Amino acid sequence: MKNDLDFLFGSRVRWRMIKFFMLNEKEAFSAQEILEKNRFENGETKKESKKVLASLEKAKFIYSRSQKGKKLYYLNTRSPFYNELKGLVIKSNIYPQCKQLNRVRNLGEVKLALVAGVFINNPKSKTDILLVVDNVSRAKLKHLIEELEAELGKEINYSLMDMQEFKYRLKMFDKFIFELLEQPHEIVINKVENIIKEAKKMRR
Numbered sequence: 530m531k532n533d534l535d536f537l538f539g540s541r542v543r544w545r546m547i548k549f550f551m552l553n554e555k556e557a558f559s560a561q562e563i564l565e566k567n568r569f570e571n572g573e574t575k576k577e578s579k580k581v582l583a584s585l586e587k588a589k590f591i592y593s594r595s596q597k598g599k600k601l602y603y604l605n606t607r608s609p610f611y612n613e614l615k616g617l618v619i620k621s622n623i624y625p626q627c628k629q630l631n632r633v634r635n636l637g638e639v640k641l642a643l644v645a646g647v648f649i650n651n652p653k654s655k656t657d658i659l660l661v662v663d664n665v666s667r668a669k670l671k672h673l674i675e676e677l678e679a680e681l682g683k684e685i686n687y688s689l690m691d692m693q694e695f696k697y698r699l700k701m702f703d704k705f706i707f708e709l710l711e712q713p714h715e716i717v718i719n720k721v722e723n724i725i726k727e728a729k730k731m732r733r
Contacts, residue, residue, distance in 0.1 A: 542567075542574060543581045548682035550591055550604040551618045557594070557601035568679040622681050624648040624715045629676045633717055636670055638663040640692050642717035643709065647683055651713050656688045659709060661695045661721065695721070699728040707732065 538544040545567050560582060564570070569578040582602065585591045590610075593602050605611075624630060624644050633642045639662050646657035660670075670689070678685050688705075690698070698706050710725065719725075 540577065540581070542569060542577045543585075545679065545682065546578065546581055546585065547590070547614060548618050548621065550585075550602075550682075551615055552622075552681070552683040554604040554606055557596070557603040559599050559601055563602065566679070567682075568675065618682070619650050622647060622683075623650055624717070627677070627680060629673065629680050630717055632669075632673050632676075633660070635666075636660065636662050636673065637665040639718050640720045641695070643714050643719075644717060645709060645712065645714040646686065647681060649713055649715055654712060654714075655686075655705060655709065657685045658687045660687065660689045661692060662689065663691050665689065665691070692721075696724065699724065702728075702732050 538547065546563070549563065549567055558566070560579065563582065564575060564578060567578070569575055582591075586593055586602070589605055590608055591602050592605050593600050595601070608614075620626070627648060630642075630644065630648075633639060639660070641659065641661035643659040644657065645651055645659075646654035648657060674685055674687060695706075707729075710729075
């Protein structure tokens, strides 16, 4: 499904590829790696992505170089539109713009879903998403993370635990949990609000 920026930039493939290079500006990728990381897998999408890649290089948004006989593409950080595009990319990734997060509810018995890090443009966060889920579907989780990484254009650091572990870590005043709760974050699902409030009171 297209979002507003997909329409603005002409296609989902073009916008996703721009995001991908902007968020991985220190790295270089082969055409195949770009296809795989962005999940441009079907015939038509693959064909379009190759055209987009060529047009981005022609526009000098990206450059290419040969390394060990392989052509690698990387971002031109001196592009006159670099700063403006960077701002757009960051804004588009901030929750709740990220559409795939709605699928968190289908992972199992979700008690808490909290996003930080890349979802709110806070690089100091120790994780991007905390999930407290009983009877989690590992297959659905794997698929969701892959889709989120493709949508965001960046690898996601996620933390997963069940309710028993979460309660135990709250009881032990776990540093990771409490730092995450005290630092900037956004709540997607919260069915444990009272438990968290009680733990915070005890910690004082």
